[in-house]
Amino acid sequence: MIRSGSTPIPDTPLGKHRMSREYRMPSSRLARLAKMGRLAGGLASGVVSEGARQLAKGNRPRLDQLLLTPANARRLGDRLSEMRGAAMKLGQLISMDSGNVLPPELSEALARLRDKAHYMPLGQVAQVLENAWGKDWDRDFARFIFTPLAAASIGQVHDAQLRDGPRVAIKVQYPGVRQSIDSDVDNMATLLRLTHALPPEFDLTPLLAEAKRQLHDEADYLLEAGHIARYAEHLGDDPRYELPLTLPERTTAEVLCMHFLDGQPIETLAALPRTQRTQLATDLLELALREVFVWGVVQTDPNFANYRFNPANGRLQLLDFGATRVYTPPFRDALRTLLLSAIDGSEDDLARAAAQVGYFTEDDPLRYRQAFVKVLGIAAEPARRDVPFVFAGSDLPRRMRDALIQLRFHDRFSRIPPADILYLHRKISGMYLLMARLEVALPLRKIARETVSA
Template identity: 30%
Template sequence: MSTTPDKIKRYYKFIRFMLKYWNSDLFRKTSSAVKDDALDEDDNEHQFQQTPEELVEDLKAMGPTYIKLGQLLSTRPDLLPDEYLKALSNLQDNVSPVPIEEIKDVIEEQLGIRISKAFKSFDETPLASASIGQVHRAELHSGKPVAVKVQRPGIVKKFMSDLETLDELTAMAVKHLEFAQTYAIDEVFAELRRILINELDYKKEAQNLKTLKTNLKLFEHLIIPSPVDDYSATKVLTMEFVGGKKITSLSPLRQIENDFSELVEELVEAYLQQIINDGFAHADPHPGNIKFTENNQIALFDLGMVARFTPQLQENLIELLLAISRSNGEKTAHVLLKMSELNENSQRKEFSKTVSDVIMESENSLARDMQTGRILIQLNRLAINTNIKLPVEINILGKILLNLDQIVAMLDPEFDLRAAIQRNVHEIMRKKMLSELKPENFFGTLIESKHFLEKMPERMNRISENLANNEFKLKIDAIDEKRVTDGFQKVANRITLGLIIAAMIVGASMLMQVPSDFTIFGYPGLAMIFFLLAAAGAIVLSYVIIFRDENLNNKD
């Protein structure tokens, strides 16, 4: 993909960065935070060798791929101190813009028409500039205001080259360094690769916007901008313009003058619906991707990163969220273990105990404590330390809830997120069950039933033929095979005896019609003998079944 000199430069750049931070107090703080240990008192957390601003500048100097890496780290409070998280969050929208001439070239190349024909007006100053692209306000010839998201020129090639380097270096690290294996460094960069590849295709983002808008159409206080397909392509995304401010810029006065509890409730319900009902969620709701409008509505942007949850995983997540919201540590550990990959080195008891402690310690936390997402991420790290591999979706869910915690804390610090989770999960489950009772949802079951009934005669004929030819076989995997075969023999003997008794009764009934000089009790004697023998056999068989059967006497 790249020439040797370029590869050497990238290797040198990355290795120099790692050497700078490898032995620093910041790295040691990261390791201790993962284990939830505190630093010694003489280790002042505010006096690391590298300042937060220095880390940010180093990542900027390394290029857009490492800016995205910094964005990932900015949502990991289990790994970095708060002041570093705050500094890294500035990477989300604080990047130098691309010259307008280059932006216009990308638009005209992607749309195939001159920018003046596509837009009535186009603001040259970007509204926001990120590591992958920047957003400009424009107006269509119809008069409709739109936002145009344009990818930076050459960014795809740059990302692919850096990802190639990271893949090679992380593979080497995981192979030779215990630390890299323990903390799954390769999986961190695998997630980075997946995120970047998806975010580089604006067509996918346009489709994601449509899907989310449809799923959340009943939430009147949530806005998802609609894409304009005719003016969108792989590197250009045109969508309706939604005014407003970043939710983090909400003034204290506006917070005091307004009660946002209902809005927060609706936001929480919307995200829970995405996770446990739709299976399709906005996976990056950090404050930079959410606007607060003048009408007290919330607009969700940047659908380049979405999370998908399978139906089985959704059921597990329902159990997990309810267990956490009820501060049930034992149930939380049980659900996580049920979802996990275990091996001979997995420390299940230690994991369960630690999970229970973490859940109970966080009981009665409010929105301002920002605990829900943080707990999930912490549990993921605890699983790694005890050789238990949780699904990657747990960490994704943790990041979603972590960002949601920040937004909820900003709008309503006293909001009880756990109580809201309980309320909304129950309501969403009720709606989900009602929707599944609709007639159209039974078509699959009806088709399966039809196939079953169609095949039933053929299968019964095959079983009967095998029985008649003494070719019927049963393969049983049981603890006591002799006991099972003896049981089948007992059943067969009783069925045979029952058939003989029934035949004797039928025969006796028929003989009753034949006149005979030999009588018993005034009836034909031979018929009465058969009837009495059948009656005696039936009494004996009933006695054996009722009083001598092992199962009825509970002897097993």
């Protein structure tokens, strides 16, 4: 018998429970608003406590210094991890592009959102599945493990075995997430403004609209199933990759049922012989380039957990297509021109291509345009060489960070790129970190030219 709440599940054929961190997700708008209100109250309490401590020391701190103390930053991160959904996603979006302009306490709190382990208790999971499949849904399963394999901002993934079918991975959406997206984003933005967490010149408006649009897409699991199908068409019979193909008859807007891929974490590639590791890393990089420049179907979440390795057949396994973006042919052409200009062109070529993509316009100051072209030139350095680029230990990330800090803090330019570019940055930086983790050296100029011309 399935019981609700956090009561342990007996070790039966239907399910088994491992003690971990359960948290009942607030499902109604009122409950989520109350959670945000308690967060605001907690931050205010932190202000009073910190203010008293500072005054006792003879200091006269500013309000913004009191609002974003390390303790308040931890409160913010903890409450967002409990709410999941839109508030958590907005925090991730801000940290994705803005780590260099945020206070370090807030950057650390937002970065930790990716690793929080709160998940729904059995009762909530069972209710979502009953709404999707009917009251007796469990009769179709020989096994269903209620403790999730993974928990993210929109839903969590469970391991299960159909009674007369394959082993499956089932993504279950947190109740109330879809209905609260717009209000959660607006409430979170208000909180960030009140705490003065962002520099005054940092325009949050474009991120708000993008967070809402992206979240509405990610909360539609039928749309994600379509992304997987489209991606499978592009891959064709390429033997290097595996996808978690969906079971359409068991997929709804809130429940996504896929074939289970039982691979190893992608980081395990680091233990393989260098030749094999280099080939697999090349396959990953070529795939990312094909997504952006050839197909225009881009899985934009480069979290390491979204890539796995199957040692039985040597294939790379690709997971989680909720954050997939589709790039139009004209935009792909502009990106292709930008890449080729970065590899082989002059600074003038690069400036024209960057303007076409949308990094800046003719109305922007010349000094800003020239400075940003230099930033793009630094980013392109590894692909301008004919020798393999060694990712691990390179000073490129530090020099990129210093150039952006110069641009944003000293030159006072903190424009947020258009959303499509923002997610492209996310893809590229994720690939860079993965290549550095795998300790490979790759001929980037050769790989980029061959992939883009294909």
